[in-house]
Amino acid sequence: MEIAIILILISVGYINGTRVEKAHYRSIEKREKALSKLPVVTSKNLYDKSRKVIDARLVTGNVVISIDYFKRVLAGLRCLVGGELSSYETLLDRARREAVLRMKDKSKGAGIIVNLRLETSSIGYSANRKKSLGSVEAIAYGTALKFEK
Amino acid sequence: MKYSPKELIENVNISKKSPIKDLITLAGGIFLVLLLLYIILGFLVNVIIKKLPVDLEQKIIGRISFDFISDINKKKLEADKENYINSVLNSLTYELPENKRRHNVILISDSDIKNALALPGGTILLYSDLFDEFKSENELAFVLSHELGHYENRDHLKALGRGLVFVFISTSLFGTDSFATEFLLSMLSKAEMKFSQSQESSADLFALNLINKKYGHSFGATEFLENMGKDEKNSSLSYYFASHPFPKDRVINIEQAIKNRGYEVLIATPLKFK
Numbered sequence: 001m002e003i004a005i006i007l008i009l010i011s012v013g014y015i016n017g018t019r020v021e022k023a024h025y026r027s028i029e030k031r032e033k034a035l036s037k038l039p040v041v042t043s044k045n046l047y048d049k050s051r052k053v054i055d056a057r058l059v060t061g062n063v064v065i066s067i068d069y070f071k072r073v074l075a076g077l078r079c080l081v082g083g084e085l086s087s088y089e090t091l092l093d094r095a096r097r098e099a100v101l102r103m104k105d106k107s108k109g110a111g112i113i114v115n116l117r118l119e120t121s122s123i124g125y126s127a128n129r130k131k132s133l134g135s136v137e138a139i140a141y142g143t144a145l146k147f148e149k
Numbered sequence: 150m151k152y153s154p155k156e157l158i159e160n161v162n163i164s165k166k167s168p169i170k171d172l173i174t175l176a177g178g179i180f181l182v183l184l185l186l187y188i189i190l191g192f193l194v195n196v197i198i199k200k201l202p203v204d205l206e207q208k209i210i211g212r213i214s215f216d217f218i219s220d221i222n223k224k225k226l227e228a229d230k231e232n233y234i235n236s237v238l239n240s241l242t243y244e245l246p247e248n249k250r251r252h253n254v255i256l257i258s259d260s261d262i263k264n265a266l267a268l269p270g271g272t273i274l275l276y277s278d279l280f281d282e283f284k285s286e287n288e289l290a291f292v293l294s295h296e297l298g299h300y301e302n303r304d305h306l307k308a309l310g311r312g313l314v315f316v317f318i319s320t321s322l323f324g325t326d327s328f329a330t331e332f333l334l335s336m337l338s339k340a341e342m343k344f345s346q347s348q349e350s351s352a353d354l355f356a357l358n359l360i361n362k363k364y365g366h367s368f369g370a371t372e373f374l375e376n377m378g379k380d381e382k383n384s385s386l387s388y389y390f391a392s393h394p395f396p397k398d399r400v401i402n403i404e405q406a407i408k409n410r411g412y413e414v415l416i417a418t419p420l421k422f423k
Contacts, residue, residue, distance in 0.1 A: 014169070029157075036154035074168060077175040086164040086171065093162045112152075 009069040017068030021090055028097050035104045040113040040142065047112045047145060055146035059113060061102030064123060065095045066135035092120060095138035103140040110144035117141055194310035198303050203250060227277065230422045231256040234275060237286065238293050244362045250300060254293065256280065267296035269305040282376065285417035287369025290360045298355030304348045353399055354406050366415040367407055374400045 041047075067075075071087040078085050096118055107113055120138045234254045242252055252271045263279040273296045283289045299305065353370075361367045378396040407414065 033156065036156070039152045039154070070168070070172070074172050074175070077172070077179060080179060081175065084164060084166075086166050087168055089163045093160065 006073075010073055011070075013069030013071065013073075017070055020068075021094070024094055024098070028094065028101065031101050032097070035101060038104050038107065038110065038113065040100065040104065040116050042116045044115045047114060048147075051111070052148040053145050054148050055110075056143055058141060059103050059107045059110075059144040060139060060141040061099045061104070061106065062137060062139035063095055063098040063102060064135055064137045065091060065098070067091050072134070091136055092138070095120065095136050096140070099138040099140035103142065107144035109146060111147040113142040113144045115143050191310075195307065198306045198310060227256055227258075230277075230280070233421050234280070234289065234293075237290055238273070241290060241294055241297060241359055241363055244359060245297070245301075252297065252300070265292050265296055267299045267305070269309065271300065273297075280422075283420050284372070284376065285369060286420045287360060287364060287417050288373040288376075289369075289420060290363060291356050291369045291373050294356035294359040295352045297359065298352030299348070301355055302348060302351055304352070307348075350399070350402050353403055357403055357406055357412070358410075361410075361412050364415075364418065365413075367412040368414045368417055370403050370407075371400050371414075372417075374403070 067088070071091070074087040075085055078087070099118065100116070103113065103116075118138065118140050120136055123135055123137050231254065234256060238252055238254050250271045252273065254273045254275050256275050256277055258277040261278060262276045263282060264274075264276050265279055266274040268274060273293065275292070279292070280289070283292075357367055357370050360369055374396040378400070406412075
């Protein structure tokens with residue numbers, strides 16, 4: 001009986017998880033295209049010094065994404081034998097890109113975002129347990145500079 | 150320096166592996182490794198058990214608590230009957246050389262169940278409805294000797310050993326608090342010790358030998374099984390057969406042994422409390 005429940009959870013996790021992931025990636029790619037005109041750099045100084053900066057403010061974007069049961073099971077098995085944990089790669093990739101996009105969203109009118117920093121952490125009730133993380137939070141923050149026209 | 154945005158065509162940060170293929174490969178691989186481990190440990194267990202001394206066996210068994218015993222319903226009215234059965238048991242164990250195990254019989258009644266069970270540790274459970282089926286003391290002796298045969302052949306340890314292997318694997322992988330380990334532990338303690346056909350045959354032959362030693366002849370062995378076999382269609386008796394193999398085969402096995410060993414089949418010793 002317990003095995004049946006686990007198999008159902010895994011199937012539901014896989015089907016729904018894949019659907020949600022694909023939809024999220026489509027949204028990310030669409031917004032990245034739209035916001036591609038706004039450059040983001042990790043350096044503090046990589047902008048045109050000849051232009052006058054009239055505004056500089058901290059901008060942040062953060063997102064929390066959870067994994068599905070299928071990914072959790074796959075990660076659990078992988079943790080036994082070692083190797084690339086591919087099931088979490090998409091999770092973190094999506095989280096980071098989404099955080100950057102949300103940060104860019106808040107910086108309308110800015111000419112460039114400098115000193116970008118990205119941080120991730122695991123949250124949720126499983127954060128303290130030995131088992132693998134249940135959800136990940138990514139935060140992107142930087143300084144948005146507005147130039148004089 | 151002019152900034153010209155570049156569209157990302159490929160995502161290098163994620164691997165192209167199919168997750169389902171990954172899951173099947175991993176799960177299948179781990180399952181095969183566990184299977185191999187189980188088989189190897191099964192062999193090891195059999196080797197170790199043969200060499201295990203009796204007092205160590207008693208120590209190990211004593212550590213494992215059996216919930217089964219606490220569920221038993223005892224009828225105090227039948228204390229005399231139980232004492233009689235124990236006296237028969239003692240006369241049988243007296244015939245066994247160097248038996249360091251302490252045996253006793255508990256007579257219990259539980260709605261129509263006609264069975265006898267050998268619990269690890271040396272306690273034999275005899276259901277009173279089965280006792281009522283006996284037509285002679287010899288038949289009672291045969292059933293008790295059969296259970297004693299299981300102890301002699303260490304059949305409990307073998308069954309436990311296999312279960313313990315599972316518990317060991319599950320504990321080391323998932324921890325002692327996981328549902329997998331608890332499930333296996335509960336299975337271990339509630340196991341009715343279903344022994345294999347060959348273990349049952351060996352126990353039968355041991356019983357035959359023992360009653361022949363005590364009574365000087367082997368009356369009671371086949372009589373009991375034939376009697377049980379007659380009422381096959383009775384559903385309560387089928388419970389007996391669930392934990393023991395088909396009686397006709399056992400009868401044939403025993404009759405062959407009687408012939409080979411040159412035993413006699415003489416008169417019955419009457420059963421008390423009939």
